[in-house]
Amino acid sequence: MSDFLRDYLTVVWFGLAALVLGSLLLGLAALVRPVKPNASKLIAYESGVDPVGIGWSQSQIRYYVFALLFVIFDVEAVFIFPWAASIERYGTFGLVVMLAFIVLLLDGLLYAWKRGLLRWV
Amino acid sequence: MQLVVFVIASLMVLVGAVGVVLRRHPVHAALSLVLTLFGVAVHFVAQEAHFLAAVQVIVYAGAIVVLFLFVIMLLGVDSADDLRIERLPIQRPLAAVMGVGIVGLLIAAVVATRGSEPLQAGAGINVAGVGIDDAVAGHDANITQLAGNLFADYVFAFELTSVLLIVAVAGTVVLTRREKPPSEEDAP
Amino acid sequence: MIGLVAQVGDWPTPVVDWHALAPELVLIAGINLVLATDLLLEEGRKWATATLTGFVLLGAFVPVVTLAVIGGDVRALFDGRYVIDDFALILKALFLLTGYVVVLMSQTELEEGGYYQGEFYVLLLCSVLGMVMMTSSRDLVSVFIALELLSIPAYMLAAWRKRDRKSNEAGVKFYLLGVFASAVLLYGMSLLYGATGSTRFDEIAASLASGDLIGLQIVGITFVIAGFAFKVSAVPFHTWAPDTYEGAPTPVTAFLSVASKAAGFVALVLVIFTAFPTADGVYGPLVWVLAALTMTVGNVIALRQTNIVRMLAYSSVSQGGFILMPLAFVNSGDAAEPALKAVVVYLLVYGFTNLGAFAVVIAVARKTRSGAITSFGGLISYAPGLTVLMTLFLASLAGIPPLGGWIAKFNAFKAVLDAGSGSGYALAVVGAVNTAIAAAYYLRVMREMWMNDPPDGDRAPIVTPAPVATALGITAAGTVVLGIVPGLVLRFADLQDLTGALGG
Numbered sequence: 177m178s179d180f181l182r183d184y185l186t187v188v189w190f191g192l193a194a195l196v197l198g199s200l201l202l203g204l205a206a207l208v209r210p211v212k213p214n215a216s217k218l219i220a221y222e223s224g225v226d227p228v229g230i231g232w233s234q235s236q237i238r239y240y241v242f243a244l245l246f247v248i249f250d251v252e253a254v255f256i257f258p259w260a261a262s263i264e265r266y267g268t269f270g271l272v273v274m275l276a277f278i279v280l281l282l283d284g285l286l287y288a289w290k291r292g293l294l295r296w297v
Numbered sequence: 298m299q300l301v302v303f304v305i306a307s308l309m310v311l312v313g314a315v316g317v318v319l320r321r322h323p324v325h326a327a328l329s330l331v332l333t334l335f336g337v338a339v340h341f342v343a344q345e346a347h348f349l350a351a352v353q354v355i356v357y358a359g360a361i362v363v364l365f366l367f368v369i370m371l372l373g374v375d376s377a378d379d380l381r382i383e384r385l386p387i388q389r390p391l392a393a394v395m396g397v398g399i400v401g402l403l404i405a406a407v408v409a410t411r412g413s414e415p416l417q418a419g420a421g422i423n424v425a426g427v428g429i430d431d432a433v434a435g436h437d438a439n440i441t442q443l444a445g446n447l448f449a450d451y452v453f454a455f456e457l458t459s460v461l462l463i464v465a466v467a468g469t470v471v472l473t474r475r476e477k478p479p480s481e482e483d484a485p
Numbered sequence: 486m487i488g489l490v491a492q493v494g495d496w497p498t499p500v501v502d503w504h505a506l507a508p509e510l511v512l513i514a515g516i517n518l519v520l521a522t523d524l525l526l527e528e529g530r531k532w533a534t535a536t537l538t539g540f541v542l543l544g545a546f547v548p549v550v551t552l553a554v555i556g557g558d559v560r561a562l563f564d565g566r567y568v569i570d571d572f573a574l575i576l577k578a579l580f581l582l583t584g585y586v587v588v589l590m591s592q593t594e595l596e597e598g599g600y601y602q603g604e605f606y607v608l609l610l611c612s613v614l615g616m617v618m619m620t621s622s623r624d625l626v627s628v629f630i631a632l633e634l635l636s637i638p639a640y641m642l643a644a645w646r647k648r649d650r651k652s653n654e655a656g657v658k659f660y661l662l663g664v665f666a667s668a669v670l671l672y673g674m675s676l677l678y679g680a681t682g683s684t685r686f687d688e689i690a691a692s693l694a695s696g697d698l699i700g701l702q703i704v705g706i707t708f709v710i711a712g713f714a715f716k717v718s719a720v721p722f723h724t725w726a727p728d729t730y731e732g733a734p735t736p737v738t739a740f741l742s743v744a745s746k747a748a749g750f751v752a753l754v755l756v757i758f759t760a761f762p763t764a765d766g767v768y769g770p771l772v773w774v775l776a777a778l779t780m781t782v783g784n785v786i787a788l789r790q791t792n793i794v795r796m797l798a799y800s801s802v803s804q805g806g807f808i809l810m811p812l813a814f815v816n817s818g819d820a821a822e823p824a825l826k827a828v829v830v831y832l833l834v835y836g837f838t839n840l841g842a843f844a845v846v847i848a849v850a851r852k853t854r855s856g857a858i859t860s861f862g863g864l865i866s867y868a869p870g871l872t873v874l875m876t877l878f879l880a881s882l883a884g885i886p887p888l889g890g891w892i893a894k895f896n897a898f899k900a901v902l903d904a905g906s907g908s909g910y911a912l913a914v915v916g917a918v919n920t921a922i923a924a925a926y927y928l929r930v931m932r933e934m935w936m937n938d939p940p941d942g943d944r945a946p947i948v949t950p951a952p953v954a955t956a957l958g959i960t961a962a963g964t965v966v967l968g969i970v971p972g973l974v975l976r977f978a979d980l981q982d983l984t985g986a987l988g989g
Contacts, residue, residue, distance in 0.1 A: 262444070290524045
């Protein structure tokens with residue numbers, strides 16, 4: 177096994193710890209607590225309000241708009257990262273290229289903003 | 298150990314992929330996709346391409362699947378079409394035959410390729426950082442190489458991706474904006 | 486690997502030939518300009534964006550002309566990944582001109598329909614940018630980005646009439662099948678990259694030529710060709726085309742059937758001529774079958790259409806078969822040179838002619854408000870100009886001399902026969918039979934226009950808006966001029982340039 181993979185073993189341990197800890201606590205609780213279900217106890221709790229309809233209701237398109245804008249700038253971040261990691265290596269050319277990229281995206285954002293896409297009605 | 302990682306990651310990918318196809322509930326299918334994407338990320342890690350693994354998780358599992366979920370919720374989960382109705386009866390067997398055929402073709406291609414000739418090593422990105430001088434080696438090696446490629450060989454394609462993202466914004470404006478006369482908006 | 490190490494150590498700044506990139510840069514600047522102008526303009530003055538878009542396209546045309554006039558060596562940028570040669574220039578010119586004509590055609594329609602004008606032109610420019618980029622791409626990554634850049638705006642343009650069910654259907658079908666095709670293409674590309682170790686076409690070609698083809702390479706090549714076959718709506722990947730063409734706004738249909746299709750052919754030409762020229766054992770039979778099927782199926786279904794747009798859609802499917810025909814014989818005999826010439830000439834002629842036919846349809850439908858072929862009845866009695874032009878375009882599509890379509894078909898057949906093989910003669914026979922079938926439905930429209938009476942007896946003259954008239958003028962001139970002096974463009978289809986620049 178390479179060193180590289182060994183680094184990631186920590187991630188595995190961490191995940192396992194979370195899994196064990198969670199199931200341990202819930203399992204313990206399940207063992208000690210009394211279980212006496214009835215109909216009104218089993219309905220989903222919504223701050224004391226009786227739930228209406230099903231949970232899978234149709235959501236609004238504005239969530240989608242924000243998710244899409246998020247994806248766009250997520251992708252931008254992914255491109256900026258390798259450039260930022262050793263910025264001086266790419267010199268002026270890298271700077272110009274990156275600025276052009278960002279300006280083009282900002283143009284898009286400005287447009288979305290002016291068109292009222294960012295307003296949460 | 299490499300083998301163990303490979304098997305686990307491949308299982309994640311395959312189970313996730315099968316889940317995407319077989320789960321009835323679209324939200325569950327989308328979540329199965331997350332499993333697949335994580336599996337691919339683990340594969341990237343095993344190939345020592347940790348930047349790609351991170352990007353895989355951040356962009357695909359983090360952003361794209363969220364977008365999928367919003368679209369699914371937008372369409373309304375309960376209004377999904379009943380897939381049992383078949384327009385063309387021959388469609389499904391035909392699709393199965395085609396699918397099996399393509400899988401068979403690929404397996405045959407891989408098996409036939411194994412013995413004939415070693416595949417050329419990718420001249421693109423040297424993810425392991427082998428043979429790179431110390432100034433840029435180490436953990437940054439494959440980020441540096443990625444950037445080197447991105448800003449030299451593929452710089453024009455890279456710039457045009459930003460135009461592609463503008464297309465996405467303009468398209469969203471068109472698709473989501475209300476029609477000009479608000480009176481017509483009420484009709485669904 | 487040695488080169489790679491040096492590259493990582495000290496990073497060489499790429500040398501950018503700004504003149505060579507000028508058409509693309511003008512378009513990028515133009516996209517932003519139109520976007521910004523659209524924000525600033527008042528509702529009633531949106532027509533200005535159309536004018537601006539026209540100027541942007543003409544502005545991008547200027548560097549194409551200067552590059553062609555200066556000529557000289559092939560300009561290769563980014564390590565041979567982006568190449569400006571004669572082939573790229575003539576097709577860049579075609580795409581820019583097509584974009585311009587489509588702007589002219591859509592202007593009135595958009596103004597009267599109250600659609601979002603600014604966004605329409607922005608997306609149109611983005612699509613044209615993708616096509617312009619496609620002509621110069623000599624690398625899998627660039628080709629893919631170009632393909633997405635030209636397709637994604639097109640999906641939205643097809644669904645532009647948001648409240649119209651057919652338009653929505655057009656967009657959704659086009660989108661789903663287009664995305665599926667992209668996935669197939671991408672899969673093929675990833676296999677090719679894995680099996681050859683490079684994304685550059687010349688290196689892929691060298692790798693493929695270095696030994697017998699291995700299984701993965703064959704599958705990769707097949708998938709890449711299949712992916713582009715969707716784009717050019719070759720049978721059996723054509724099913725989206727008629728519904729999309731019918732539902733989309735007519736100017737968009739013209740754009741899709743000419744520019745988008747031509748871009749797919751450009752990509753096919755590039756991969757076949759520069760990336761896998763030696764793999765003719767794989768693509769040869771594949772393209773042969775696609776060409777024969779595309780011509781035949783497109784024609785037979787076109788015969789039965791009653792809607793003019795659907796008829797033109799199937800006719801454009803079958804025309805695609807003729808363009809595919811020479812591509813099956815790129816590596817056999819001396820057919821490579823005539824094949825390239827045939828494809829380039831055919832694309833140009835087809836572009837002008839089909840755009841013109843759609844422009845006439847737009848002009849006529851403004852009055853008749855109908856898409857039926859019978860609505861062209863008696864057109865000669867109240868719109869003689871349009872009738873003559875439509876006859877011209879249909880005759881060119883049918884391949885009647887001395888119009889452009891004749892030269893195009895002549896070159897395509899010549900290329901196939903030059904291959905000198907049995908399969909070449911067989912395909913030529915299929916093509917000849919199809920030319921005869923195609924003439925039948927083109928003549929039917931002509932007969933309708935010249936012989937029949939108007940279906941509703943209405944003989945009020947048609948008022949053709951100035952922009953549409955300009956579009957008609959440009960396309961008619963192109964159709965006639967290319968038929969009489971094809972030598973004008975033939976010099977741009979230089980095989981040595983296309984492959985020579987990459988062979989070294």
